[in-house]
Amino acid sequence: MDAGPGTFGNLQRFTDPLALSGIVLTHEHHDHFSDVEGFITAARWVYEFQRDPVPVYAAPGVREHLTQDIDGILDWHEVGDGDGVRIGDLEVRFHRTQHPPVTLATRLVGPSGALGYSADSGPEWSLSSLGPGLDLALCEATYTSDHKGPPIHMSGTEAGSNARLAGARRLVITHRWPTADAREVLAEATEAFGGAVEQAAVGRGYSL
Ligand SMILES: [Zn+2]
Numbered sequence: 001m002d003a004g005p006g007t008f009g010n011l012q013r014f015t016d017p018l019a020l021s022g023i024v025l026t027h028e029h030h031d032h033f034s035d036v037e038g039f040i041t042a043a044r045w046v047y048e049f050q051r052d053p054v055p056v057y058a059a060p061g062v063r064e065h066l067t068q069d070i071d072g073i074l075d076w077h078e079v080g081d082g083d084g085v086r087i088g089d090l091e092v093r094f095h096r097t098q099h100p101p102v103t104l105a106t107r108l109v110g111p112s113g114a115l116g117y118s119a120d121s122g123p124e125w126s127l128s129s130l131g132p133g134l135d136l137a138l139c140e141a142t143y144t145s146d147h148k149g150p151p152i153h154m155s156g157t158e159a160g161s162n163a164r165l166a167g168a169r170r171l172v173i174t175h176r177w178p179t180a181d182a183r184e185v186l187a188e189a190t191e192a193f194g195g196a197v198e199q200a201a202v203g204r205g206y207s208l
Pocket residue numbers: 027029099120
């Protein structure tokens with residue numbers, strides 16, 4: 001789910017990329033889809049790609065950015081607010097957030113629980129729109145509260161209060177800008193959530 005810079009390299013460390021049941025791309029900003037290009041290249045030229053095309057469920061606008069032919073590699077589906085799809089044993093439902101352009105948060109429900117992923121959003125959007133009973137909220141916390149830029153992302157405080165109001169059992173924050181202080185963002189989120197919060201990191205896993 002989402003494929004920003006570095007994700008395809010890391011994906012190959014943890015699983016067989018040709019075994020993917022599906023790819024979800026939440027919006028057309030490059031930090032959320034750019035490594036699909038690497039996947040296409042590797043599938044066509046590096047790996048022996050002898051399987052059905054990998055289903056892709058993407059927000060409007062993403063496909064237009066791709067520079068390569070996807071025939072035989074990807075089976076592209078454009079999705080929108082309120083749509084639902086099944087990927088393997090996961091039910092995935094999409095919800096439009098406040099972030100421009102069209103950006104789709106996701107609720108994934110599987111045999112062992114429910115995950116809510118904010119994608120990118122703004123302070124007016126609520127994780128509650130993903131429905132109750134989130135066992136884990138994976139929420140962007142891009143900067144600290146004193147950020148003075150446009151409100152198209154959440155601060156640590158906003159991510160924490162958002163997850164608390166949504167009744168999420170656990171909160172993992174992600175999408176921190178490299179110029180934001182990791183400890184400050186985490187401290188904000190922890191205080192606002194009212195419980196332990198974890199910062200997502202490469203190679204760190206979470207079981208539901
Ligand atoms: Zn974005």
